[in-house]
Amino acid sequence: EGLRSAAMVETPAGCLFEDIQREDIQVEAAVGRGTFGVVFKAVWKGKDVAIKTIESENERNAFLVELRQLSRVNHPNIVKLYGSCDNPVCLVMEYAECGSLYNLLHSADPQAHYTASHAMSWCLQCAQGVAYLHAMKPKALIHRDLKPPNLLLVARGTVLKICDFGTACDIQTCMTNNKGSAAWMAPEVFEGSNYSEKCDVFSWGIILWEVITRKKPFDEIGGSAFCIMWAVHRGTRPPLIRDLPEPIETLMTRCWDKKNIILIFIWLKIRFSITLHTLLLNILTALLSVHCFQPLAPCPNSKESMAVFEQHIRMAQDYLKVQSEIDQLLQRKQELISELEQEQREQQTSSRLIQEHSKLVEDNNQLAAYRQSLRNKLSLIKSQDQQHS
Numbered sequence: 001e002g003l004r005s006a007a008m009v010e011t012p013a014g015c016l017f018e019d020i021q022r023e024d025i026q027v028e029a030a031v032g033r034g035t036f037g038v039v040f041k042a043v044w045k046g047k048d049v050a051i052k053t054i055e056s057e058n059e060r061n062a063f064l065v066e067l068r069q070l071s072r073v074n075h076p077n078i079v080k081l082y083g084s085c086d087n088p089v090c091l092v093m094e095y096a097e098c099g100s101l102y103n104l105l106h107s108a109d110p111q112a113h114y115t116a117s118h119a120m121s122w123c124l125q126c127a128q129g130v131a132y133l134h135a136m137k138p139k140a141l142i143h144r145d146l147k148p149p150n151l152l153l154v155a156r157g158t159v160l161k162i163c164d165f166g167t168a169c170d171i172q173t174c175m176t177n178n179k180g181s182a183a184w185m186a187p188e189v190f191e192g193s194n195y196s197e198k199c200d201v202f203s204w205g206i207i208l209w210e211v212i213t214r215k216k217p218f219d220e221i222g223g224s225a226f227c228i229m230w231a232v233h234r235g236t237r238p239p240l241i242r243d244l245p246e247p248i249e250t251l252m253t254r255c256w257d258k259k260n261i262i263l264i265f266i267w268l269k270i271r272f273s274i275t276l277h278t279l280l281l282n283i284l285t286a287l288l289s290v291h292c293f294q295p296l297a298p299c300p301n302s303k304e305s306m307a308v309f310e311q312h313i314r315m316a317q318d319y320l321k322v323q324s325e326i327d328q329l330l331q332r333k334q335e336l337i338s339e340l341e342q343e344q345r346e347q348q349t350s351s352r353l354i355q356e357h358s359k360l361v362e363d364n365n366q367l368a369a370y371r372q373s374l375r376n377k378l379s380l381i382k383s384q385d386q387q388h389s
Contacts, residue, residue, distance in 0.1 A: 018082060018083030019083060019084065019085075019086070020044065020082070020083040020084065020085050020092050021085070022085050022087060022088065022090075024044060024045070025042050025043070025044050025049070025051060025085070025092065026042055026043045026044075027040050027041075027042045027051065028040065028041045028042055028043065029041055031050070031099075032099075032100070037052045037053050037054045037055060037059055037062075037063065038052070038053055038055065039051070039052050040052075040053070041095060042092075044082070044092060047095075048095040048097065049082060049092050049093065049094065049095050050092075050093045050094065050095045050096070051085075051090045051091065051092050051093070052066075052090060052091045052093065053088060053089070053090045054089055054090075060089070063089060063091070065165065066091065066164070066165040067081075067084055067091060069141060069165040070091070070093070070165055072136065072141070073132070073133070073136070073141070075128075075129055075132045076159070076304055076307065076308075077125045077126065077128050077129030077132070077159075077160055077161060077162060078129050078132065078133070078161060078162045078163075079093055079094050079096070079152060079161040079162065079163040080093065080094040080161075081093050081094075082094070093163075094154075094161065096152030096153060096154050096161060096163075097154060098152070098153035098154055098155075098156065098157045099152070099153065100148060100149050100150070100151060100152055100153070101122060101148040101149075101151040101152070101153060101160065101211070102147070102148035102149040102151070103149075104153065104157065105148060105210065105211065105214055106214075106216060111214075112157075114157075116212075118157070118211075119211040119212055121158070121160075121308070121312065122151070122153075122160050122211055123204070123207065123208050123211060124312075125159065125160040125308065126146075126151060126160055126162065126204060126207065127204060129160075129161075129162045130143065130146065130162070130197075130200050130201075130204060133162075133197075133200075134197040134200070140196070140197050142196070142197050142199065142200055143162065143165065143200050143203075144189065144199060144200070145164060145181055145184075145203075146162070146184060146200050146203035146204060146207065147181060147183070147184040147203060147206075147207065148207060148210060148211075149164075150162065150163050150164040151163070151207075154302070154304065154305075155301075155302035155304055155305035156302075156305070158302070158305040158308060158309070159302065159304045159305050159308055181225070182218075182225035182226075182228040182229050182232075183206065183216065183217040183218045183219075183228055184202075184203040184206045184207065184217065185199075185202075185203070185229070185232070186198070186199035186200075186202035186203065187202075187229075187232050187233050190229045190232075190233075201255050202255060202256050204255055205251075205252050205253075205254075205255025205256040206238065206255075206256060208248075208251070208252050208255070209238045209241070209252055210238075212241055212244065212248075213238075213241060215238075217238050218231065218232075218236070218238070221236075237253070237256050238256075240253075
């Protein structure tokens with residue numbers, strides 16, 4: 001009954017959501033585990049899919065949460081839900097052939113090579129997916145468990161998909177999870193404070209640090225999840241990255257600064273009626289045109305990868321256009337500064353000349369008075385000489 005009511009949630013336009021029969025699915029092998037249940041690779045209607053099953057009745061609530069939330073969304077950076085089965089209960093979703101971002105970063109043997117372009121592209125796509133969730137109406141959808149294990153890769157690793165919405169409305173699942181979620185969890189979540197979509201922004205900042213360093217956040221702390229939570233509560237954050245460009249460092253640290261992010265978020269909402277995520281997208285868009293952050297070569301067989309590539313190209317072109325205008329303005333600014341400095345020098349010269357002129361006039365007046373005094377004395381002497389003669 002609960003499954004049926006959840007399946008009746010209205011889906012976005014163009015998003016087909018089906019009641020799928022179990023006999024139409026050919027299960028192949030287990031490929032992982034989510035917040036709840038086991039994930040299998042399978043074939044449905046001739047295409048690879050992922051099916052997520054539940055192992056106990058205790059997982060049914062998380063299952064219904066994910067069904068309800070995924071049936072609401074339709075975005076290229078969020079894993080697509082095709083439908084669900086009643087008997088046995090399972091979700092049928094898009095299959096990510098490249099696995100999770102976490103596995104690529106830390107588990108592959110040998111480790112896969114990736115560049116700064118990959119790192120920025122993944123973070124940009126993640127930010128776009130999160131921004132979409134936070135802009136949903138009538139109420140923002142908060143993921144609450146944003147982390148590399150929940151970020152899947154397709155199209156040879158060029159396209160990123162957010163998955164695992166089992167905690168989207170059930171934070172207790174996340175709170176009681178193992179050390180895996182604590183490293184990315186915003187302090188206001190485990191402190192029991194009132195929290196909002198900003199908790200996803202905090203997690204995104206930690207992910208940005210992780211893809212740049214290729215290190216597990218807070219791995220040096222060790223111990224249980226509560227050791228990490230306590231450290232984050234006390235203000236511990238991942239160490240700054242040597243030689244990281246200043247705009248990226250500022251963006252990253254503002255995302256995980258509890259005080260800063262609240263003030264920035266509220267100020268932007270009031271002042272400009274935009275969200276912090278728009279700011280993230282704008283900054284990351286600008287970074288794409290820097291040489292080492294140029295758009296990745298697309299996977300030619302993937303429409304999604306080509307779309308991401310074309311979007312990045314347009315962003316880079318727009319940035320170059322704006323940057324060219326900024327350069328011209330900076331050049332004009334420098335010219336105006338030079339003209340102003342020249343005027344100031346001329347004014348100083350004029351002022352000095354005026355002062356010198358005033359001094360000369362004063363000296364001239366004094367000399368004229370002295371000359372007149374000498375003439376008067378001379379006249380007096382001549383007059384006295386005439387009297388004596």
